[in-house]
Amino acid sequence: MYTQSLQDLIDALGALPGIGPKSAQRIAFHILSAPTEDAQRLADSLLKVKHNTHFCEICGNISESQICDICSDTRRDQTKICVVEEPKDVGVIERTRAYNGLYHVLGGAIDPINGIGPDQLRIRGLLTRLGTRGDDDTVTEVIIATDPNIEGEATATYLSRTLGTLGIDVTRLASGLPVGGDLEYADEVTLGRAFEGRRAL
Amino acid sequence: MYTQSLQDLIDALGALPGIGPKSAQRIAFHILSAPTEDAQRLADSLLKVKHNTHFCEICGNISESQICDICSDTRRDQTKICVVEEPKDVGVIERTRAYNGLYHVLGGAIDPINGIGPDQLRIRGLLTRLGTRGDDDTVTEVIIATDPNIEGEATATYLSRTLGTLGIDVTRLASGLPVGGDLEYADEVTLGRAFEGRRAL
Numbered sequence: 001m002y003t004q005s006l007q008d009l010i011d012a013l014g015a016l017p018g019i020g021p022k023s024a025q026r027i028a029f030h031i032l033s034a035p036t037e038d039a040q041r042l043a044d045s046l047l048k049v050k051h052n053t054h055f056c057e058i059c060g061n062i063s064e065s066q067i068c069d070i071c072s073d074t075r076r077d078q079t080k081i082c083v084v085e086e087p088k089d090v091g092v093i094e095r096t097r098a099y100n101g102l103y104h105v106l107g108g109a110i111d112p113i114n115g116i117g118p119d120q121l122r123i124r125g126l127l128t129r130l131g132t133r134g135d136d137d138t139v140t141e142v143i144i145a146t147d148p149n150i151e152g153e154a155t156a157t158y159l160s161r162t163l164g165t166l167g168i169d170v171t172r173l174a175s176g177l178p179v180g181g182d183l184e185y186a187d188e189v190t191l192g193r194a195f196e197g198r199r200a201l
Numbered sequence: 202m203y204t205q206s207l208q209d210l211i212d213a214l215g216a217l218p219g220i221g222p223k224s225a226q227r228i229a230f231h232i233l234s235a236p237t238e239d240a241q242r243l244a245d246s247l248l249k250v251k252h253n254t255h256f257c258e259i260c261g262n263i264s265e266s267q268i269c270d271i272c273s274d275t276r277r278d279q280t281k282i283c284v285v286e287e288p289k290d291v292g293v294i295e296r297t298r299a300y301n302g303l304y305h306v307l308g309g310a311i312d313p314i315n316g317i318g319p320d321q322l323r324i325r326g327l328l329t330r331l332g333t334r335g336d337d338d339t340v341t342e343v344i345i346a347t348d349p350n351i352e353g354e355a356t357a358t359y360l361s362r363t364l365g366t367l368g369i370d371v372t373r374l375a376s377g378l379p380v381g382g383d384l385e386y387a388d389e390v391t392l393g394r395a396f397e398g399r400r401a402l
Binding site for chain 2: 002003004005006008009011012013015016017018019023025026027028029030031032036038039040041042043044045046047048049050051052053062063064086087088091
């Protein structure tokens with residue numbers, strides 16, 4: 001009952017994450033009634049992002065050039081590397097403005113069930129970075145900011161063991177109660193971590 | 202912190218209805234890691250839908266040809282026209298398989314606050330259709346299926362007055378309790394309509 005091209009668009013939209021059949025239909029009808037330039041802009045940006053975005057040769061973050069803006073920014077603290085799973089985690093941390101060092105993007109976390117071991121991640125690249133840096137900008141701390149779930153914790157444990165022999169401080173982001181949260185609604189594991197990590201006031 | 206092309210894509214996605222900044226970001230990263238063909242397919246379907254989709258010259262429904270599939274299907278009941286607000290309403294009614302007549306898409310509903318009066322809708326086209334049909338397929342019933350809200354009701358009232366003089370049955374879809382619903386959760390207006398429209402068993 002829809003035209004072929006409309007059904008094709010609904011199908012293509014419905015294949016995106018978090019977009020169900022109803023949303024896909026709603027968006028397709030929106031595009032149908034919106035100016036052609038809007039559809040053109042979206043189509044262009046879809047193709048451009050695939051064409052222009054590469055991974056930084058140093059840290060594995062997304063970049064439009066061979067070396068990303070963060071790696072090539074000499075004003076950033078060259079003694080710290082924050083290890084994250086995905087490029088989007090870099091964005092999340094940057095928005096906090098709490099960190100001014102460098103990053104290393106693993107491209108995932110250790111997940112044996114899905115066949116992802118250390119060799120499938122950008123861990124060798126991290127070791128190379130730590131080994132080849134000059135004396136004046138030697139990395140003194142690696143901050144592991146993998147996700148606080150099973151895969152992320154396994155990755156953190158693996159990294160801390162691997163890097164422990166290099167004489168570099170290896171730290172992990174604190175686990176605890178979310179700010180603005182309610183004690184009553186915290187799960188036991190998080191509350192347990194909050195106790196373990198309690199600080200003197 | 203994102204590359205320009207990634208930010209452009211996030212912005213373009215975020216402008217779609219029902220997609221917030223978080224969803225836009227999630228979809229953009231999905232496209233970044235998905236095969237290029239997927240992005241190409243979505244981009245193509247966006248442009249195709251704008252290029253290939255027109256409005257049927259008779260009923261105003263979307264169509265890839267001048268006359269839509271429903272209007273050109275002679276097996277459909279030519280004596281009934283169902284009046285809806287938007288092309289997507291045709292799809293909704295077709296899926297019920299409860300109706301086998303023709304349609305007329307108004308392109309909206311009467312909404313004086315937003316400057317939409319009868320002249321902004323495809324009402325003249327409906328009158329022309331009703332006036333010019335031959336004797337063998339004369340329309341005997343116009344079913345008004347505008348939305349059961351203020352604008353839709355105003356449109357229904359306007360149409361029933363305008364068409365009342367033509368000697369054609371003008372009907373309105375029943376209002377009442379949704380099937381599978383719970384009496385307890387029905388709003389008063391719907392429950393009131395259900396009483397008004399009660400039927401003998």
